[in-house]
Amino acid sequence: MRVFITNDPYNQNHMGNEWNNHALWPCKWVACSDVGEPPFVTAYKRHFVLDKDAIIRVHVSADERYELFLDGQRIGRGSERGDAANWFFETYDLSLQKGEHIVVARVWSQGDKAPFAQMSVYPGFILSPQELEFVELIGTGVANWQVKKLDGYEFIPPVAAWGTGDNLIIHGDQFNWDFELGQGEGWQPVIPLEEGADPARHNDYPPMHLMKPGTLPLMLDEANPIGRVCLVSDISSTETHAIPIRSSDNIQAESDAWQQLTHEATALTIPPHTHRRILLDLEDYYCAYPEVVTSGGAGSLVRVNWQESLFNEADAKTKGNRDEVEGKYFITIWWLKDGIGDTFLPDGGQQRRFETLWWQCGRYVEVVVETADEPLTLESLKFRETRYPTEMESSFEANDGRLLDVIPLAVRVLQCCSHETYMDCPYYEQLMYIGDTRLQVLTNYTITHDDRLPRKALQMFDASRLNNGLTQSRYPSRVTQITRSFSLWWVAMVHDYALWRGDQEFIRERMLGVRNVLDGFRKLLNADGLVTFPHGPNFNFTDWVPGWKGGFPPDNDTGITALVNWQWVLVLRQAAELEEWLGEIEMAARWRRLADKAAQVTHAAFWDEARGLYADDPQHQHYSEHAQCLALLQTAHGGKLESGVRKRIIEGLLQAPDLARTTIYFTHYLFETFRLIGRMDCFAERMGLWFGLKEQGLKTTVEMPEPTRSDCHAWGAHPLYHYFASVLGIRPGTIGFETVHITPQLGHLTQARGQMVHPYGDITVDLTANRDNLRGSVTLPDGLSGSLFIAGESLPLSSGRQEF
Structure with missing residues (x-):
């Protein structure tokens, strides 16, 4: 009954309209007159009669959310989460026989008791038929719709689950039973509000919902016997x-x-x-x-x-x-x-x-x-x-059962943290944070062909940008939080999408945001050219390192850290690659020039010659794996370090006993570094944070080393990405994944095999290691070519199976 569209459903109807009526829908938002301030629950109903069988396509939305019933049966939920400028609607084909029918919507508005991720413009409901002949029959604001407040709902605080919205006490003696059939007393005419409108609205407008088609598939809805x-x-x-x-x-x-x-x-x-x-x-x-x-x-x-x-x-x-x-x-x-x-x-x-x-x-x-x-x-x-219908489409096998034990936990945590947005955790917050989401999306690219949720994440973070150019740390969210470094990770996410999935038009649409973020960061440079976080709103989370208060690096109050400055260099270089791919050579040169300058001043401020490491702080009192990783990772995108400096960083990263160690979240960047420097032999040791999870009875990956708050935190799924991208070494050879580079690093393994999704089909890599000798096969889908890098050699790859 649910159908998917991609454009304004009334685009053709706008042709020839007066400019001030452009982009308006034929139906209006409607509301209930006597409900007071949120929270409250309402029901809207329309009883009608058809003189013949018909299929009626309707577009439905509500503020904040709705359930839609046809003749007493629930047929849909919504609206897909967004914001005022991206207010999503769902489309349904109602297959109706001649005779009487009733459409009912249960709609609720929780106000400040809603989940943090639930935004609102004003409470209301809209149902708008596609065909104008049915507007007077069932269109809100035109047809004779009725509404009533549904009693019996008491909203109670969610205690520790502070981001998820109030829980319920439902009083059966006050409840309006059989409301979905339109029964009961107290129904009254609705109050018409503004017309529905899409983002092409030409005239000035008050705060209103700018309507866009829902982008995501139906969430899973299965009542299997469990427990x-x-x-x-x-x-x-x-x-x-x-x-x-x-x-x-x-x-x-x-x-x-x-x-x-x-x-x-x-x-x-x-x-x-x-x-x-x-x-x-x-x-x-x-x-x-x-x-x-x-x-x-x-x-x-x-x-x-x-x-x-x-x-x-x-x-x-x-x-x-x-x-x-x-x-x-x-x-x-x-x-x-x-x-x-x-x-x-x-x-x-x-x-x-x-x-x-x-x-x-x-x-x-x-x-x-x-x-x-x-x-x-x-x-x-x-x-x-309920969850986003993500399923594991790839497969991985190896001769270390500990690696395999992590797979079901990683898949399950991705599933449970994927809904109408990604979520950091479903139990406590249900918020889509950029830092978390980047790791979830990268893993998504390696296990499923479906990239609709990653695209939505990129779009919503783009929509969150503030007047200083930076994104919010999490979005959608009715409560603003700023983590400036997460704005840079959003730029990295855009680069990831370009690399793993391509789509120049989609990336080009993101570039205004990319440039705004980078120029916003330029305003944070001090006289020495270092990124400085002045006092003000900034939740500078980096990693749950023991000893780092609140996940903040030491001396966070000074506002200057090597971590953010090397991240700035890394992301500038990624932005230059994006610009070059899009043919914006001048912009690419600009970002590279800024990156080179930033690298110089960052090295000068944080390099400790005596230790052969980058300090975290200008006073050279603190040192971490984090800073060394980011300094090295920027070299994968055209950056340079003197050979002696690079060698000493690697030695220190692998041997220095007093470095602050990455935990579950930031270990992704450590694994990226191991791959870059050819030391995936270190991978298994640092997988210790995951190897004990199954034995501890966990079904998903956790937020941090024990004692952990959240048992279900999807940033911990990233080892699954590394199984494919770092161990098997399957990565895009060019932007858009139009070619593949396979650089296996089996580390302690002697056997590894994987089949990984690709936009053209699937890539299969089957490897056996015997001392320094690596043998196996690679199978590429039709239309894909690339290179295999082993033993210092580059071997050409083409579609089909090839052995080596």
């Missing part, structure tokens, strides 16, 4: 955070019934005046909409809370093995509460379906049930998994 019942216990209070999980408390006689409820939808009745606590292990990490169907049980309570892991202590300090639950606590960090989730209060009616407006996530689910004077029947308890 193993670990505990069914009797409790005296619904405040369970201080009660450890004890197998001695388990009521074994009831466990099977709870298991059947979750797996077979076999109804379960809880007697009056009963308290039960049920712990479910979903046995993987899930993002899902909980769905509980109840009958009877007036005055009862059903609470469904989520955790990534249980904690060893009642003050939530350490997690230990994630598979273990005995003696642990279901508790939320910082707040020391019962978990994060939603509560449902049945009214005693039959087949009451409780659903949340947004999904929850984690591995463990605690269900708490408290009944009053009536028995409560749970008809079903389901979890509808």
Whole structure:
């Protein structure tokens, strides 16, 4: 029923219109008159009659979000997340038979209680038919639509999950049951607002939604039976955070019934005046909409809370093995509460379906049930998994099982952190940060042909730029945060896309933003030509290095670090390569000139001749792997270091015992450096941050070394990228991946094989190492050629299979 379009749906209708009507839709946004300030939930309905069968194409959006129902059945969710200038709409083909029909939309606006990533212009709803003949029948602002406030929703803070938006208590005795069928009282005429409009609006306009077609496929929506019942216990209070999980408390006689409820939808009745606590292990990490169907049980309570892991202590300090639950606590960090989730209060009616407006996530689910004077029947308890439909299309094999054990964790963390945007983590923030996203996108390029989410990420970060030229650190976000170095990583992301996927037109559209970011950084140069971060908004996160307060490099307050200055040099050189690819030779020369000058002053300020390393700070008090990596990486893009300097940096990077070490996030740049200097023999040792994850019971990669906040942080998926791009050595030979360069570095491995996606098909590399002798085969898809670099030689490659 959902269809995808790429252009303004009414473009043809605008032809010949007066200039002040250009880009306007035939239908209007509509709203409810008496709901007050957010948060609130509303329902819009339109009952109509068709005198013949018809397929009606409609374009639908809402502020902030909607669910669309046709004749009582949900057919869609939206709107895809964006901002005011990129307000997305979804398109549906309604296949309708002659007779009566009803379209209903549940729409909610949470205001300052919304997720940080949920932006808003003003609350409302729009449904606009493509064919003008149906506008008077079902178009909002034209047809006779009605609206009502949906009662029964109480919004509660999400405690530690501060970025995800308020959770819910749903009061069944106030809820408008069967609203999706248009039933109940209190419906009133809608208030018409502004016309829908696309970004080609010619005249001046007030704050409004500039409409664009949704760019992403349907999110996954599967209600598979998941969850193993670990505990069914009797409790005296619904405040369970201080009660450890004890197998001695388990009521074994009831466990099977709870298991059947979750797996077979076999109804379960809880007697009056009963308290039960049920712990479910979903046995993987899930993002899902909980769905509980109840009958009877007036005055009862059903609470469904989520955790990534249980904690060893009642003050939530350490997690230990994630598979273990005995003696642990279901508790939320910082707040020391019962978990994060939603509560449902049945009214005693039959087949009451409780659903949340947004999904929850984690591995463990605690269900708490408290009944009053009536028995409560749970008809079903389901979890509808949702995420971007990313699947692993590539494959990798090697003779080190530890590497292979990381693959399912890396794939799963990418899946759980990919939705309508990328997310740093689904449990705590659900925000798309540039630094995180660059690593997620690079991994995306190596495992799937689908690049729609990477394209959207690049576009949204471009849209986040401020009047100083720099991007915001995360976007979309209704709360502004600035991490200036992340602006540079966005330029690197543009370069990555050009390299791995091409599309000159798309890259050319990004170049205004690229140039603005770089010129914005030029304004940060001090009299010595060094990038200086003055006092002001700047969350200068770099890496979760132990000893670095808040992830900031030492002496962050001085505003001058080698890390950012070498990053500045690196990104200037990448920008020059972009300009050259697009034929902008003068701009390329400008960026190279600035890069060369920046490299000179950075070397002069931070080089420590005695140590043979770059210091992090001008006072030469602190040293890190980070600075050495960035100094070396800029040489991969035309930069130079004196041979003696380069040699000493490499020696220090590999041998100096007192360097601040990269952790999970920045180790990507360390691995890039190992590949560049031909030392992938060091790769396995530094994979130690990942090798223990499976044994610790984790299903996804984590945010930082223990004790970690987040158990599901997708920047930790980047080793999967390096399996293909650094171990097998498959990388674009030219911008657009029109040729391939394969430079294998097996390190400690003796066998490695991989099949990696490419825009033309798939690349297969099969390698066997025997001492210094490397043998194998390479298979390229039709239309692709390149070079194989082994033992100091370059061998030509062409389409098809070739052995060496």
